[in-house]
Amino acid sequence: MLDYRHCTLCPRRCGVDRTAGQLGFCRMPDRIRAARAALHYWEEPVISGSFGSGAVFFSGCTLQCAFCQNGVISQENFGKELSSAQLREAFERLIDEGCQNINLVTPTHFLPSILPALTPKLPVPVVYNCGGYESVETLRELDGLIDIYLPDYKYSDNTLAARLSRAPDYVETAAAAIQEMYRQVGGAVIEDEQMTRGVIIRHLVLPGCIDNSLGVLDWIADSFPKKDVLISLMSQYVPMSQAKDLPPFDRRITEEEYAAVLSYLYLLELDHGYTQDFSASSADYIPEFNLEGL
Numbered sequence: 001m002l003d004y005r006h007c008t009l010c011p012r013r014c015g016v017d018r019t020a021g022q023l024g025f026c027r028m029p030d031r032i033r034a035a036r037a038a039l040h041y042w043e044e045p046v047i048s049g050s051f052g053s054g055a056v057f058f059s060g061c062t063l064q065c066a067f068c069q070n071g072v073i074s075q076e077n078f079g080k081e082l083s084s085a086q087l088r089e090a091f092e093r094l095i096d097e098g099c100q101n102i103n104l105v106t107p108t109h110f111l112p113s114i115l116p117a118l119t120p121k122l123p124v125p126v127v128y129n130c131g132g133y134e135s136v137e138t139l140r141e142l143d144g145l146i147d148i149y150l151p152d153y154k155y156s157d158n159t160l161a162a163r164l165s166r167a168p169d170y171v172e173t174a175a176a177a178i179q180e181m182y183r184q185v186g187g188a189v190i191e192d193e194q195m196t197r198g199v200i201i202r203h204l205v206l207p208g209c210i211d212n213s214l215g216v217l218d219w220i221a222d223s224f225p226k227k228d229v230l231i232s233l234m235s236q237y238v239p240m241s242q243a244k245d246l247p248p249f250d251r252r253i254t255e256e257e258y259a260a261v262l263s264y265l266y267l268l269e270l271d272h273g274y275t276q277d278f279s280a281s282s283a284d285y286i287p288e289f290n291l292e293g294l
Contacts, residue, residue, distance in 0.1 A: 002112045002141050004030040010062035010108050011135050011173050026109040028060035033079035033110075035059055035072075037090040037293030039099055044232050044274050046195035047101065047127060047150065054099030054124070056090060057289065058106050063131045065154075065165045067206070067243035069286050074106065075241065080294050088117040090293055095124055100194055101148065103127040108134060111141070118145055125196050128181075132174035133167055139180045149181035149199045156215025164206075164249070175219060187228035200230040200273065204237055205261050208248035213261040221268045231273035233265055238286075 002009060004018035014024030021029070039052030047053050057070070059079030072078050082090070091102050101124050107114050108130060118126060125147035132151040153174055155161040161170035181199050188198030203216050220231060235258045243249040255278050262275060 026060040032082040033059040035079040035289040049100040051098040053103040054094030055103040071241040084116040101125040134177035202232040204234045227272040235276040
């Protein structure tokens with residue numbers, strides 16, 4: 001059972017009683033806090049489609065990455081408190097606006113309040129959009145409720161994960177989590193160019209970290225049947241948050257760095273999914289967090 005008391009929703013397993021006002025790593029209370037609920041057009045094409053993904057961006061995060069592009073909500077905790085009933089109303093408004101799916105962005109630390117808003121079942125797929133650093137025990141509670149998992153697999157190097165995300169067990173923890181996601185939803189199902197079920201694994205190429213990216217691709221190739229899991233290889237790194245003062249993460253990636261990782265992706269025959277033009281390395285893709293839709 002998912003509970004805010006003695007909170008173990010994420011792999012941090014802080015054990016705090018959030019119902020009594022205690023705060024753990026995510027620094028979030030026992031009430032939903034969100035910063036935006038709006039149609040979002042910048043996800044992968046099978047997620048955004050023609051009409052947009054109904055993305056709800058939750059405040060706080062279980063990773064707090066040094067390079068986070070959404071730092072104003074993940075680390076500065078900007079957002080508005082909502083009840084489960086108000087969240088359900090936000091979902092229904094997005095569906096009325098024609099969204100392709102309901103996209104839960106960094107939802108883990110609010111799951112006890114989010115799950116009631118998913119019942120009765122929504123008429124569109126539900127997307128679980130996360131950083132990959134998830135508890136298998138928590139994910140098992142979502143079996144049958146989530147249609148599409150959209151996790152990052154950020155690191156194949158725990159030293160790098162510890163430095164940038166304070167998660168020295170990221171590699172094995174995220175690997176187990178993504179395998180559980182795949183167990184639940186299986187291979188990708190795409191109908192009329194819209195994903196209705198499956199897993200898309202995202203990976204953001206970081207400056208000076210080609211080997212990290214190659215290791216991520218090796219793990220994906222070794223872990224899943226070809227074409228069952230889609231891959232989204234991203235070039236959109238922009239120095240944000242603490243990374244602006246943390247070399248080599250204070251610069252954008254080079255074309256040569258992205259090309260090297262892209263070449264390896266093709267070598268491994270992992271070209272079932274999405275890549276980005278190098279021009280995607282821009283702050284233009286960062287949403288405006290202004291409480292829209294809330």
